[in-house]
Amino acid sequence: MENFDQIFTLLAENEGITLNLDILETGVINIIALIGILVYVGRDFLGSSLEARKSDIVTGVQDAEERLNEANKRLTEAQKQLTQANVVITEIKTETVATKKLLLQADANQSKKDLTTRFSRALATFRTKERQIFLEVKQQIITLVLKRTATRAQQAFGQKERATVLINETITKLEGDLL
Numbered sequence: 001m002e003n004f005d006q007i008f009t010l011l012a013e014n015e016g017i018t019l020n021l022d023i024l025e026t027g028v029i030n031i032i033a034l035i036g037i038l039v040y041v042g043r044d045f046l047g048s049s050l051e052a053r054k055s056d057i058v059t060g061v062q063d064a065e066e067r068l069n070e071a072n073k074r075l076t077e078a079q080k081q082l083t084q085a086n087v088v089i090t091e092i093k094t095e096t097v098a099t100k101k102l103l104l105q106a107d108a109n110q111s112k113k114d115l116t117t118r119f120s121r122a123l124a125t126f127r128t129k130e131r132q133i134f135l136e137v138k139q140q141i142i143t144l145v146l147k148r149t150a151t152r153a154q155q156a157f158g159q160k161e162r163a164t165v166l167i168n169e170t171i172t173k174l175e176g177d178l179l
Contacts, residue, residue: 146171
């Protein structure tokens with residue numbers, strides 16, 4: 001802070017800041033001479049250094065362009081592969097749907113065959129049972145008719161031999177018709 005105060009004190013005593021146009025006092029000649037010597041001596045060094053830097057930059061840019069071109073080619077190839085993969089996926093989906101339909105149709109056909117077979121068996125079983133019941137009912141009716149006939153014949157003819165023979169003949173005829 002003390003130096004800062006001194007600067008303002010000096011400026012106040014010297015009547016402010018002014019531009020010094022005296023070339024010898026300011027050292028402009030010394031600065032120009034120094035720059036000239038640096039340019040003359042450092043031209044070869046700086047030129048070769050700048051040329052090396054320029055060639056490095058050019059090489060770097062060319063390498064970057066080559067990598068960019070290769071990347072673009074790989075991108076194009078990847079896009080083609082993606083398109084092909086999408087086509088394959090679509091084909092697989094289509095084939096899957098068709099296969100599912102075929103499998104479902106085959107299952108439906110097999111189920112129809114199974115149901116038809118089961119229904120036929122059930123129908124055959126039903127008809128067999130129906131026939132058995134019909135034969136049992138027929139047998140019971142015949143038995144009842146024969147008992148009733150035998151009872152009436154005994155009442156009508158009594159204990160006679162002729163009644164017995166007639167009953168046996170009737171039974172024999174009826175048995176032949178039943179079978």
